[in-house]
Amino acid sequence: MTRKYSSISVESTLASGISNSATSMTVATGTGSALLGGVTLAAGNVDQFTVAIDPDTQNEEIVFITAVSSDTFTIVRGRAGSSAISHSGGATVRHVVTSDDLTFYTTGVATADGAIAKSVATAKGDLLVATASATIARQGVGTNGQVLTADSTLTNGIKWATPATPDLTINAKTANYTLVAGDVNKLITMSDAGTLTLTVPNGVFTTGQQINVQRIGAGAVQIRNDGTTVLTSTGATSTAPDLRAQYSAATIICTSSNNFTVIGDLA
Numbered sequence: 001m002t003r004k005y006s007s008i009s010v011e012s013t014l015a016s017g018i019s020n021s022a023t024s025m026t027v028a029t030g031t032g033s034a035l036l037g038g039v040t041l042a043a044g045n046v047d048q049f050t051v052a053i054d055p056d057t058q059n060e061e062i063v064f065i066t067a068v069s070s071d072t073f074t075i076v077r078g079r080a081g082s083s084a085i086s087h088s089g090g091a092t093v094r095h096v097v098t099s100d101d102l103t104f105y106t107t108g109v110a111t112a113d114g115a116i117a118k119s120v121a122t123a124k125g126d127l128l129v130a131t132a133s134a135t136i137a138r139q140g141v142g143t144n145g146q147v148l149t150a151d152s153t154l155t156n157g158i159k160w161a162t163p164a165t166p167d168l169t170i171n172a173k174t175a176n177y178t179l180v181a182g183d184v185n186k187l188i189t190m191s192d193a194g195t196l197t198l199t200v201p202n203g204v205f206t207t208g209q210q211i212n213v214q215r216i217g218a219g220a221v222q223i224r225n226d227g228t229t230v231l232t233s234t235g236a237t238s239t240a241p242d243l244r245a246q247y248s249a250a251t252i253i254c255t256s257s258n259n260f261t262v263i264g265d266l267a
Contacts, residue, residue, distance in 0.1 A: 001048040001066065006037025009095035014053070015071065016089045024074050027093055032071035035093060041068055050079070052096045053087050061085055062098055129156045178226070184209045191217030202228040205254040214249040223252065223262055233262035241266040
């Protein structure tokens with residue numbers, strides 16, 4: 001159950017006596033709300049609000065209030081090491097923090113209440129993760145260079161894994177070619193005895209995306225816009241660069257919408 005507390009609870013008294021087996025109690029008329037001190041208990045007896053009946057006497061009993069209806073409370077008896085006993089009408093009812101609460105928050109484990117013992121973490125870099133609703137577990141640290149990866153097949157839902165180094169995909173061309181979205185991060189090779197043109201189109205790429213290109217044939221490779229895209233480079237014709245020689249390469253980077261810079265071995 002979720003523990004609820006109030007710093008403005010006002011003590012009350014029993015409206016009538018209760019036996020040692022009673023599972024409800026009624027406090028003085030109109031005082032139930034003040035006793036709860038602003039705390040709302042969820043339906044279904046899932047919350048607990050701790051009170052002492054006959055506090056500071058030999059008849060003190062700790063009970064958990066789990067539900068309320070005006071001035072009548074559903075209670076769980078004999079909590080925090082106390083025993084369920086009979087109480088007379090007029091007995092004091094006071095909201096208290098008990099040794100059970102303090103022990104819970106120093107040695108408890110992860111629960112819906114939010115109490116997580118520091119002993120749950122056993123090594124530098126440990127993480128606390130949810131394995132289900134309101135259920136917490138330890139995720140040990142990975143090894144140097146690993147990254148945290150989601151994996152729904154595992155109990156903890158995550159794992160440490162060595163990041164994959166993707167192979168560079170090569171897209172070989174032997175004719176004029178216009179780049180497409182699927183060319184991002186690929187190497188476009190251009191090979192022909194004659195001159196080939198690589199066109200950078202409008203509206204295909206977004207800022208930060210890049211495409212690599214290499215001239216592997218004897219024929220020249222020229223990088224051109226499509227009439228609306230804007231190219232910049234250090235080539236002799238900065239807005240229409242060519243790859244300098246056979247095996248020269250360059251990277252085409254989208255710097256903003258339909259604007260590109262070409263960096264590499266250019267002529």
